[in-house]
Amino acid sequence: MDRLINFAAGPSMMPESVLRKIQDSILNYEGQGYSILEMMHRKPPFEAILxxxxxxxxxxxxxxxxxxILFCPGGGKMQFGMVPLNLVTPGCRGGYIVTGTWSRMASEEARRVSREVTxxxxxxxxxxxxxVEVPDDADYVYFCDNETVDGTEFQGLPAVSCADPVFVSDMSSNFMSRPFDVSRFGAIWAGVQxxxxxxxLACVIVRRNLLGNAADTVPQMLNWNVYAKSNSLQNTPPVLQFYxxxxxxxxxEEQGGVAEMDRRAKERSALLYSAIDDMQDFYVGALPPEVRSRMNVVFTIADKNLIKPFVEEAAAQGMINLAGHRSVGGLRASLYNVMPIExxxxxxxxxxxxxxxxGKFH
Amino acid sequence: MDRLINFAAGPSMMPESVLRKIQDSILNYEGQGYSILEMMHRKPPFEAILxxxxxxxxxxxxxxxxxxILFCPGGGKMQFGMVPLNLVTPGCRGGYIVTGTWSRMASEEARRVSREVTxxxxxxxxxxxxxVEVPDDADYVYFCDNETVDGTEFQGLPAVSCADPVFVSDMSSNFMSRPFDVSRFGAIWAGVQxxxxxxxLACVIVRRNLLGNAADTVPQMLNWNVYAKSNSLQNTPPVLQFYxxxxxxxxxEEQGGVAEMDRRAKERSALLYSAIDDMQDFYVGALPPEVRSRMNVVFTIADKNLIKPFVEEAAAQGMINLAGHRSVGGLRASLYNVMPIExxxxxxxxxxxxxxxxGKFH
Structure with missing residues (x-):
């Protein structure tokens, strides 16, 4: 196969079995006589997929x-705009807990389309x-469950001052990686890649009684309620992404569900954090244990000159995309669901x- | 192969050679060690594709x-909102020539996000x-070059009362099917499917001096100028669609370019229209010759009870998706670039x- 180990923060590795199934569908989808890439979205084969x-x-x-459960084009950044456009009610605003790059961008985008309070x-x-103090005029409490760039991950819901908060969470980088109580959220969403x-594609899960608040001025393609009413088929969707x-x-499901995904994620990340901790004069910058992400392990090397050789030598051994996000540098190993412990x-x-x-640890 | 002849209005047929190339890229893209579906968008292989x-x-x-030249997620309907959000200037409005289903929907969406004049x-x-009379406060003159549902297609630019109109055209269903003078347009766009x-994915071609008019309140993912400044990479794009x-x-290009596409489109549609015209007591409803689309041949059968058997018998012979759009019924044969004359x-x-x-023509 010669497939590499891809530590990218996303797009990320997919199982070979899934890729082979997709490969089989490219010329002739399940003997239907057309490609998955040519499939009409208003016929039974696509309806069955959806x-x-x-x-x-x-x-x-x-x-x-x-x-x-909605499916929207455009990935995560589209949702940065859609969250406030769909959830902010007249006279109120979105409330944001800013823990890193992605929650900060979400709050900035909210400020663009409505009002926002950090x-x-x-x-x-x-x-x-x-x-966290939540003012009365906050329609929701937004947080990014896992900060892909910074490497922090919530271990549970944030503690807030109000009795019945509408939590909204960006789960783009830890979606399907652990069980959580959906009923505690107003909405969660995730870019799927x-x-x-x-x-x-982004998957949005939203409590039905929160739909219908978008103003008439919101473009139809940004209105969650239009997706809800059309079964996410208000226009030609990206069929391949749904499949x-x-x-x-x-x-x-075959692998054991999200509880098993969580077990594997903890095993993988514990192994890597423990290696970093064991060599803490050489590998530095790992986050405090209580905020560490199971998905994105962010660290660096004390001698900055060794970062580039590290990334290059790892790549030469088939382990690619270990450089940190371009905004922060250093190193990052992303360990998503499909990454094997080996x-x-x-x-x-x-x-x-x-x-x-x-020169160290020899 | 057992691949069917797909007369769908879209998604539509793709060349087998293209499908085979995509199939080869699903497990291991050009020997890089990862799938096209796993490809990072900020590395040389994707940069080369773009x-x-x-x-x-x-x-x-x-x-x-x-x-x-921009590439935006979300297909055509997303552009219905993006066109006015990007092109309407303070105090002005979009002008719409409404010739069918898609231009009417575009004008309705424009009315949602700004003002609109039909x-x-x-x-x-x-x-x-x-x-067509164009008022002074119209920032642009919008038309749908080919109406996929109704089966009309412009043979050239509409005649308008103003001297230097900013034409904006939805070319979703006839993009890349004939040469046209881009310099006569402010913007053209097309869902690619x-x-x-x-x-x-949608492709947008826009004159640079029209960029920068979107208000600060427009979500970044709907702002053409953000796409222009980021080389369409402001977020993780749908890599497979770009490829x-x-x-x-x-x-x-290999087939001879858009002039050859036009020659083939004319040959295909002439053959079908002439068959309809030759049997005009049986097959009815074809449009007047001067407005006929080369892409979507809309017609029906005088005896409405024969429509369903027609569609079913054709499908049994490997010719699928000949039913008209669900809003209009009847029959429709879509003859896009890849459809062979045979x-x-x-x-x-x-x-x-x-x-x-x-009972007829025997």
Whole structure:
């Protein structure tokens, strides 16, 4: 196969079994006589894909009946605009907990399309450890469950001052990686290209009683309620992305569901954090244990001159995309659902060898 | 192969050579060690795809240097909102020539996000044959170059009362099917899933001096200027759709370019219209010759009870999706770039046989 180990923050690795199934569908989808890329979205074969995708998301995440499961084009950044356009009511505003790059961008986009209040802002290496004050005019409390660039991940819901908050969460980089109680949220959403498919689609799960608040001035393609009423088929959708997400849902189910995904994520990330901690004079910058992401392990090398050789030598051994996000530099290993534990073992062996060859730990 | 002849209005048929190339890229893209579906968008392999796509669009359509070529997620309906949000200036409005389903929806969406003026409206079976009056406060003159549902297609630019109109055209269903003078337009755009790829992407060609008019309140993902400044990479794009469009651009070039596409389109549609005209007591409802689309041949059968058997018998012979749009019924054969002339010959043979068996033309 000669397929590499891809530590990219996304798009990320997909299971070979899923890729082979997609490959089979490119010339002739299940003997229907046309490609998945040519498939009409208003015929039974696509309807079956959409139905299976929605019902698998519902069962994998135990989504209550009073929630809608929507699929929108445009990925995560489109949702930065759609969240406030759909949830802010007259005279009120969105409330944002800013823990890193993506929640900050979401709050900035909210400020563009309505009003926004930053409820809490940290330094990119921390999460709120006190009760977050929420003003009466905040329609929702927004947070990014896993900050892909900074490497922090919430371990549970943030503590807030109000009794019945409408939590809204960007789960783009840890969607389908652990069980969570959907009923505690007003809405969660995720660009699918990390744990759940290929780039070009976002999954939104929203409580039905929050729909219908978008103003008449909101473009139809940004109105969640239009997606809800049309079964996400108000226009020609990216069929291949729906099919891929459906196959990923099948795969997660076959592998044991989101509880098993969580177990694997903890095992993978614990192995890598422990390697970093064991060589903490050489590998530095790992976050405090209580905020560490299971998905994106952010660290660096004390001697900055060694970062480039590290990335290049790892790539030469088949482990690619270990450079940190271009805004922060350093190193980052993203360990999404599909990453095998053996790949992390290989990485830690390389890390020990690399550190040894550069004068430490030999 | 057992691939069917797909007369759908879109998503539509793609060349087998393009599908095979995509199939090869699903497990391991050009020996890079990862799938096209896993490809990072900020690395050289994707940069090469995007560069080739843009330069081929530029050369195939002879796009002048003062135009930007953008790629946006969400298909055509997203552009219905984006056109007025990007082009309407303070105190002014968009002007719409309404010739059918898609231009009417575009004008309705424009009314949602700004103001709109309907400059001309027809009955769905005609195009303006007089000079269209354009008020001074119209920022642009919008028309749908080819109405996919209704089956009309402009033969040239509409005649308008103002000296230097900013024409904006939806070319979703006839993009890359004929040469046109880009310099006469302010902007043209097309969802790619008919003549130029697979669903989930729109191509926008816009004159650079029209960019920068979007208000600060416009979501970034709807702002053409943000796409222009980021080389269409402000977020993770649908990589597969870019790759597919690039392969389609290569294919159009190999086949002889857009002039050859036009020759074939005329040959295909002439053959089918002539079969309909030859049996005009049986097959009815074809549009007047001067407005007929080369892409979407809309007609029906005088005896409405025969429509369903026609569609079913054609499907049994491998010719699928001949039913008209669900809003209008009847029959429709869409003849996009990839449709071979032999397929249209087969359809006309079937049509003669079908009419014969039902009491006429035997």
């Amino acid at each position: 139905l299976e995708l929605k019902s698998r998301v519902k069962s994998l995440l135990n989504v209550p009946d009073d929630y809608e 409820l809490w802002a940290g330094n990119g290496r921390d999460l709120p450890d006190e009760v 990390k744990n759940f498919g290929t780039a070009g 891929t997400a459906m196959l990923m849902a099948r795969w997660v 790949a992390v073992q290989k990485l830690t062996v390389f890390m020990k060898d690399f550190a040894g060859r550069h | 560069l080739e796509l843009k330069s081929r669009v530029k050369s195939l359509l002879n796009v002048p240097d003062d135009y930007e 400059l001309w409206a027809g009955n769905g079976r005609d195009l303006p044959d007089e000079v 008919k003549n130029f790829g697979t669903a989930g 597919t469009a690039m392969l389609m651009a290569r294919w159009v 397929a249209v010959q087969k359809l006309t043979v079937f049509m003669k046989d079908f009419a014969g068996r039902h």
